[in-house]
Amino acid sequence: MTLQVALSHHFKGFTLDVAFDAPKGVTVLFGPSGSGKTTLVNAVAGLLRPDKGRIVADDWVLLDTQSRRNLAPHKRRLGYIFQEGRLFPHLSVRQNLLYGRWFAPRGSQDESFDHVVELLGIGPLLTRRPGALSGGEKQRVAIGRALLSAPKLILADEPLAALDEARKAEILPYFERLRDEVSVPILYVSHSSAEVARLATTVVALKDGRVAACGTPADVLGDVAAVGVRGAASVLEARVVAHHADGLTELSTATGALWLPRIADLHGTTIRVRIAAQEVMLSRDAPKGLSALNILHGTIADIRLGDGPGAMVTLALGQERLSARITRRSAQAMGLAIGQPCHAIIKSVAVAPEDIGTGSMKERTQ
Amino acid sequence: MMGADWANWLGPAEWQAVRLSIRVSFWATLVSLPLGIFVAYVLARWDFWGKQVLNGLVHLPLILPPVVTGYLLLVTFGRRGSAGQVLEAWFGIILSFRWTGAAVAAAVMAFPLMVRAIRLAIEAVDPKLEAAASTLGASRLWVFVTVTLPLILPGVIAGAILAFAKAMGEFGATITFVSNIPGQTQTIPSAIYAFLQVPGGEEAAGRLVIVAIVIAMSALLVSEFVARRVARLVGGS
Incomplete structure (x- = not known):
């Protein structure tokens, strides 16, 4: 209906x-x-x-x-x-x-x-x-x-x-x-x-x-004009691969592994992970010696400069999109441009349990 | 033994007044209760032109001299009054100088108190609960029966008992409308008044005064008790 x-x-x-x-x-x-x-x-x-x-x-x-x-x-x-x-x-x-x-x-x-x-x-x-x-x-x-x-x-x-x-x-x-x-x-x-x-x-x-x-949630939450810079976020689909002894859960996404604080009882299921744009860092070179566990590789699909000091950079990770909110100064200093390869860095602890839900997005949009 | 003592303590004329008072007040309360709930609901929940006029009309008996209310009843419902003639011709109902007329007078005088108590209870019911019931498929009438009415029950009981107590004590409008006929319209207050008019009647009057006090106190206590029980039942823990 x-x-x-x-x-x-x-x-x-x-x-x-x-x-x-x-x-x-x-x-x-x-x-x-x-x-x-x-x-x-x-x-x-x-x-x-x-x-x-x-x-x-x-x-x-x-x-x-x-x-x-x-x-x-x-x-x-x-x-x-x-x-x-x-x-x-x-x-x-x-x-x-x-x-x-x-x-x-x-x-x-x-x-x-x-x-x-x-x-x-x-x-x-x-x-x-x-x-x-x-x-x-x-x-x-x-x-x-x-x-x-x-x-x-x-x-x-x-x-x-x-x-x-x-x-x-x-x-x-x-x-x-x-x-x-x-x-x-x-x-x-x-x-x-x-x-x-x-x-x-x-x-x-x-x-x-x-x-x-x-x-879809990924489209709308990525739309800064609709949800504002503070609300902007990406929604990635991932599968739970394993729970590790150190309390982390390993997920596989279309573009690589994600490590998040332990997710209860969801082994083998498809889940949605919301990642706030302001929790994502960017690096043009593959970063080394970082404490952050999650480094995803993609290409820059979109750069939007805000009215204030901020800029919203969207990476294409295969079919999915990941937004990062950085400063305009950084975007200029790094010389970011559409089509460039880029690394996104996400702290594991930046994803709260409330950001993780069950279920695929694709199945239900059909 | 106690029963016999009690029966002898009051004379037959006094007993008659007590029984009549209870009968008049009981029917006055019972018959006016549905109308009282309806009017209270209308005043609490509906907005319409002339609402203040209705409100004033309901409260009029509270502020008019009771004799005036009694006189208006006599003019309207007496055998020569327009409503009285209709009632007699169509339904064979005669109110003047009957106990039923005393009940009508008592009901009219007690009506404002009853409506006030019930209206307060209705205003305390969250309309959001009624809206929730309607989204669950209940029509307006069912919402009232299954949600509003149970929630206002303590107020309805309080209003009914208040009305009963007021009816028990009604004097001015009753004596003006239906006179003071022993066995027909002589309620406790009328009887006390009549006893005080004759020499040596003070003792009988005194006994009826005690009865009146006992009935009023019991009504108050019972209403408190019932209202508290119902409130606990309705308020839900």
Whole structure:
């Protein structure tokens, strides 16, 4: 199923005007706060009526202001996962989970209760009340509740934003499993480029109420104009080769080996690694006597000088791209030019566990 | 033994007043409760032209002299009043000088208190929870029944008991609308008033005063207890 969204809405001092398609998989609406992400998701959910717009899932029209069609939220068959969970405090976890199913049409293709409970690891919580759950547990129940309502589309509005780092690391893998195991499209709002790199099939970058860029995570995160210099990053695909005794994990990429702090239980799988552009150093000669373990070889594909002292240099590593944020002074001193061979140096510890996610990008973009 | 003592402690006329008061207050509360919840919901959640007029109308019995409210009821629902004639002709319902009329007077007087308590409870419910329920497929009515109503239950109970207590004590509007007929419209306050009008009635009046205090205190304690229990059940740990 593909979701087509075209909306415009005016607030005081803010205009949202966007159009994009969300194909199968996870489409991340990415942007800073105030860029209109939540407004957009609420319009898709029917909780906000935009001035003008059309929202269609395949041939099912949710909203068309031209023909004055505006489906009520309860008829849209969506699973909305909110930032604050929004579990019903007066119901048990089990009753919360089954709430949506009660209203779903009979015989709709839905997830089995046991499967969802097992997927999210919430079996021991079923008899408890939401008041007795931790933040991470609440969010897992909220995911389960959305899944079990037999939705045709899942919406998630910054579902990790209210959690601390440890809880984020606990919940993110569930969204990865959701992406890989559940067939419905997921519209996921985030301002974290780490979440984009790990989850997204498609990224829609929003800026001031408009679509700044749209494409694969590697394309959009590499686009400085869309995500800003600080957010710019590369997403490399790699396979886990071995875990070594000194605590490092060896990965193989299209252009060479990467050594990263140990990644748990992912032997033999394809993973995504996000590398922030500001963590990458460049060297024209093969560097020697460096503490950094990861040296990748490529050719310079693009050089962009920023307005300030910075420059963004993109290397082609086979099919993939790796961006490095360096100073203009260095770029000039090194005499960098498009087409030159160049080495990229990445410190192992510059890649945090949150930057590493499961799953290939290619499989899902097809 | 105790039962017999209790029965003898109150005279038959006093017993009659106590039973009637409880019956009038019970029905006044029960029948006005759904309307009270609806009006509280409308005032808390809807925005419409004339909302302040509705709000004022609901609160009017709280600020008008009770005699005025009673007189207005008499003019409207009396046998010669427009609404009274319709009720009698179409449904065979006569309110004037009946216990049902006393219940109507009590309900009208207690209504503002009931609506205020329930409205506060509704305003405390996070509309985001209701929005979440609607995205899960619940229509407006189902959202209300499965989310809003359970969450406001402590407030509804508090409002109902407050209304019951107010109905038990209603005097001015009742006596103006349905007079003071023993066995029909003579509630505890009317009976106390009547006893105090005759020489030697102080003792009977005193006993009814004690009954009134006991009922009011019990209602308060029960409401506190129930509201706390329900709040724990709803608030969820």
